[in-house]
Amino acid sequence: MxxxxxxxxxxxxxxxxxxxxxxxxxxxxxxxxxxxxRLFKEGHQLHMFAFYNPDSDGVLARTGRAPVINAPTARYPFWILLxxxxxxxxxxxxxxxxxxxxxxxxxxxxxxxxxxxxxxxxxxxxxxxxxxxxxxxxxxxxxxxxxxxxxxxxxxxxxxxxVGITMDGEQTGHIWGVIDVIVDTDFPDIHNACTIHSMSGSCLIIPREGDKVRFYVQLSDSDVLDPITGRLDKNRMSPEKLLEVRISMTRVL
Missing domain, CATH: 3.50.50.60 (FAD/NAD(P)-binding domain)
Structure with missing residues (x-):
């Protein structure tokens, strides 16, 4: 029993x-x-968002920056990421x-x-x-x-x-890859959250604790879907391939 x-x-x-x-x-x-x-000790403080988009020549350029917290009276004018x-x-x-x-x-x-x-x-x-x-x-x-x-x-x-409860809202059809890395770069907004939109897709950069950076990389169906079954095949993607996709999006920075 x-x-x-x-x-x-x-x-x-x-x-x-x-x-x-x-x-x-x-x-x-x-x-x-x-x-x-513990959050203050272990997490990463994030103060700014940066936005990158193609200019008239197709070259990625920063089009704006904004604080993550706009309320002037906020006790903690930042996010803590962990x-x-x-x-x-x-x-x-x-x-x-x-x-x-x-x-x-x-x-x-x-x-x-x-x-x-x-x-x-x-x-x-x-x-x-x-x-x-x-x-x-x-x-x-x-x-x-x-x-x-x-x-x-x-x-x-x-x-x-x-219990038969329907889900409110919408589900996205986009597929994203996620990878955490430690980078050596002169990119000016590497310590800010960044949204990068290019002709090849989109990428989100989120700084993390311990000098790490997380990349969210938009993937195409051909990157990860099995052409026969149409289902997600994780074996078609690896950290190296994910970084290749990310580099192709931001090569024109």
């Missing part, structure tokens, strides 16, 4: 949104989580102080929502029943009874689909 447990809130998804939600619930009633100090693992570690460390841990080797398989009006009206009942597959023990399942369930499992949310 599957093991059964009861919780107040079951959070599906242990990325930044999920761990932030769990930490906030654990620290309910506490004014400060003590997160700012990689996903760093953000998650801040929240998981904070959660550990409240006696909570993240159970990652589990995936939801089935959700059942009670239709019993009396149970739904009882604030102490557990009307949500979720069956979990234990990924660390093949074939083993666990049943969790919860008062509430929160879906923090991303754009392709299992929770949203399981």
């Amino acid at each position: 599957p093991e059964e447990t009861r919780v107040d809130v079951l959070i599906v998804g242990a990325g930044p949104a999920g761990v932030m939600c769990a930490n906030a619930l654990a620290a309910a009633g506490i004014c400060s989580y003590g997160l700012a100090e 990689h996903q693992g760093g953000v998650e570690s801040i929240f998981t460390d904070s959660m550990a102080g409240h006696g909570l841990i993240i159970d990652r080797p589990a995936a939801p398989a089935l959700i059942e929502l009670s239709n019993d009006s009396e149970q739904l009206a009882d604030m102490f009942s557990h009307p949500v029943k979720v069956t979990l597959d234990r990924l660390d023990t093949p074939g083993k399942q666990e049943i969790v009874h919860a008062r509430y369930i929160v879906g923090c499992d991303g754009a392709h949310s299992w929770v949203r689909k399981a």
Whole structure:
């Protein structure tokens, strides 16, 4: 028989949104989580955006700069950038102080929502029943009874689909490649966020902590799609090929 447990809130998804939600619930009633100090210490402060576009001769040129925060009274007139693992570690460390841990080797398989009006009206009942597959023990399942369930499992949310909630907004058909590098360059805006639009596509430059830089490179279908299946084939792209695409976009700088 599957093991059964009861919780107040079951959070599906242990990325930044999920761990932030769990930490906030654990620290309910506490004014400060003590997160700012680590963000300032570990993250990168970003103050400016720069914009590059082709001029009349097709040569890329900077067409503008703007502060990332425009509010003149902002206490912190900048963004702090930190990689996903760093953000998650801040929240998981904070959660550990409240006696909570993240159970990652589990995936939801089935959700059942009670239709019993009396149970739904009882604030102490557990009307949500979720069956979990234990990924660390093949074939083993666990049943969790919860008062509430929160879906923090991303754009392709299992929770949203399981309860029949439609996705608001639009999905883009663009494919982007992402690579982190340490660069040796005289590019004047390497420490600013940059959007670069060229005749060959678009590129976004985001400075990161530790002198690293992240490139978001727009890819064409021919770069990454299998011509037979039409599906994304990661084997068609590599860090070297991604940098080649990026260089072709910005060669005329």
